[in-house]
Amino acid sequence: MVAASPAASQGSDATAPRLGRFYPWLVVAILFVGYCFSAIDSRVLTLMVGPIQRDLGLSDFEMGLLQGFAFAILYSIAALPIGRFVDRTKRRAALIFWGVLFWSLMTATCGFASSFIGLFIARVGVGVGEATLSPTAYSLISDYFDRRRRALAISCYAIGYPIGGGLALLIGGGLLTYFNDRGGLVLPLLGEFAPWQAVFLCVAAPGILVAAAMLLIREPPRREMAKELAQQSTLREGFDYVMRRKVLFGSLIGSLGLIALLAIGTALWFPTFLIRTYGMSPGDVGLYYGGVMFVFGTIGTLFGGWLSGRLMHSGRADANMRIVLFSTLLKGFPLILAPLMPTATLALTMMALGTLIGQASQGVMLAAIQDVTPNQLRGQVTAIALLAVNLLGMGLGASVIAAITDFGFGDQGALRYSIAITGAVTLPLILVMLVAALPHYRRAVEQLSS
Numbered sequence: 001m002v003a004a005s006p007a008a009s010q011g012s013d014a015t016a017p018r019l020g021r022f023y024p025w026l027v028v029a030i031l032f033v034g035y036c037f038s039a040i041d042s043r044v045l046t047l048m049v050g051p052i053q054r055d056l057g058l059s060d061f062e063m064g065l066l067q068g069f070a071f072a073i074l075y076s077i078a079a080l081p082i083g084r085f086v087d088r089t090k091r092r093a094a095l096i097f098w099g100v101l102f103w104s105l106m107t108a109t110c111g112f113a114s115s116f117i118g119l120f121i122a123r124v125g126v127g128v129g130e131a132t133l134s135p136t137a138y139s140l141i142s143d144y145f146d147r148r149r150r151a152l153a154i155s156c157y158a159i160g161y162p163i164g165g166g167l168a169l170l171i172g173g174g175l176l177t178y179f180n181d182r183g184g185l186v187l188p189l190l191g192e193f194a195p196w197q198a199v200f201l202c203v204a205a206p207g208i209l210v211a212a213a214m215l216l217i218r219e220p221p222r223r224e225m226a227k228e229l230a231q232q233s234t235l236r237e238g239f240d241y242v243m244r245r246k247v248l249f250g251s252l253i254g255s256l257g258l259i260a261l262l263a264i265g266t267a268l269w270f271p272t273f274l275i276r277t278y279g280m281s282p283g284d285v286g287l288y289y290g291g292v293m294f295v296f297g298t299i300g301t302l303f304g305g306w307l308s309g310r311l312m313h314s315g316r317a318d319a320n321m322r323i324v325l326f327s328t329l330l331k332g333f334p335l336i337l338a339p340l341m342p343t344a345t346l347a348l349t350m351m352a353l354g355t356l357i358g359q360a361s362q363g364v365m366l367a368a369i370q371d372v373t374p375n376q377l378r379g380q381v382t383a384i385a386l387l388a389v390n391l392l393g394m395g396l397g398a399s400v401i402a403a404i405t406d407f408g409f410g411d412q413g414a415l416r417y418s419i420a421i422t423g424a425v426t427l428p429l430i431l432v433m434l435v436a437a438l439p440h441y442r443r444a445v446e447q448l449s450s
Contacts, residue, residue, distance in 0.1 A: 076386070092219060141154055219388055269398065
């Protein structure tokens with residue numbers, strides 16, 4: 001059972017007179033900007049695979065490690081203590097402030113790297129900094145919004161990833177073309193930088209302003225506290241709570257991890273696939289594929305959040321899980337076929353359709369996890385969910401596709417088949433987990449709402 005604490009019982013509606021009706025949405029907007037820049041800093045590497053491989057002499061598998069595993073390894077480890085800190089601190093925004101500064105510094109450090117090891121270490125640092133953002137953001141948004149509005153608010157935050165991913169390609173492609181035309185970048189005292197190094201320096205620069213914006217966020221009252229847990233529960237209490245609901249949390253977090261493996265792995269390698277298979281330039285890939293991510297990812301994510309609110313108002317307490325289940329089922333066909341298309345236009349069209357349908361579940365899935373997690377554990381459970389997302393998604397998604405290409409086919413031209421095979425294997429597993437979680441989710445929502 002969950003009962004509201006005195007502070008939490010007031011909720012976001014009661015805080016409106018003190019903070020203003022629109023202030024919670026201002027918080028979402030600030031966090032959204034932070035998420036955009038985190039996606040730009042982590043994803044801009046995808047467009048520069050070719051020049052980095054050429055300059056540093058790296059294989060597809062090594063690039064897969066840089067795109068995924070290097071970023072994910074300490075992101076995942078750091079997220080766990082960060083999640084616990086989020087559940088206990090009264091200064092959640094300050095944590096994001098320092099995180100933004102750190103990941104921006106490490107993105108700039110990528111621009112100074114001249115070896116695989118140096119770039120790997122810098123990417124690890126980017127992951128550590130970005131680990132501060134999402135556990136804190138989901139905790140803050142869940143305290144600012146009640147359950148009926150939460151999915152839309154989280155979806156508005158979550159569109160930062162597809163928008164940031166699209167901007168990473170658009171901005172990265174434009175900057176790479178610009179610096180290629182100029183032969184790189186020369187800075188006083190710092191020397192010469194290759195075009196790809198210059199791109200890292202440019203995308204890191206706005207980090208100071210983004211970090212400063214986080215200081216505008218005020219600490220909200222905490223809502224939806226569980227009676228059986230202390231206000232600041234121990235690790236053992238939190239572990240026991242989750243283990244008593246292991247089918248629910250295991251299925252939710254496991255399916256989220258596999259969804260991330262497919263989505264992130266495909267997104268990271270799709271630009272390289274377009275370049276290798278159809279001979280597109282990095283600038284064209286940034287424009288067209290970045291546009292697909294930006295437009296269709298945004299529409300899909302916002303639609304999922306809006307639909308969740310509508311279904312809940314009509315009495316569908318399990319609305320979030322229904323949306324995740326059906327969007328996963330429907331996106332499989334276009335995502336598997338996209339890399340097998342005979343032309344770049346058809347490949348981008350199928351990817352646009354898959355992105356539109358698939359992104360409908362992004363914010364909704366994370367809202368579903370918040371809805372069945374008491375306030376005292378949200379940071380920690382979110383951290384565990386992000387652990388699965390990053391180990392399976394960032395850590396394995398890029399590496400699995402690269403491994404199938406390198407060790408399975410032994411041919412870089414077979415990248416399209418590696419992407420399709422990954423989708424064909426993971427989608428049925430995701431659907432099984434979601435179906436298994438659905439009845440447990442319904443019961444958990446009823447218990448936490450009573």
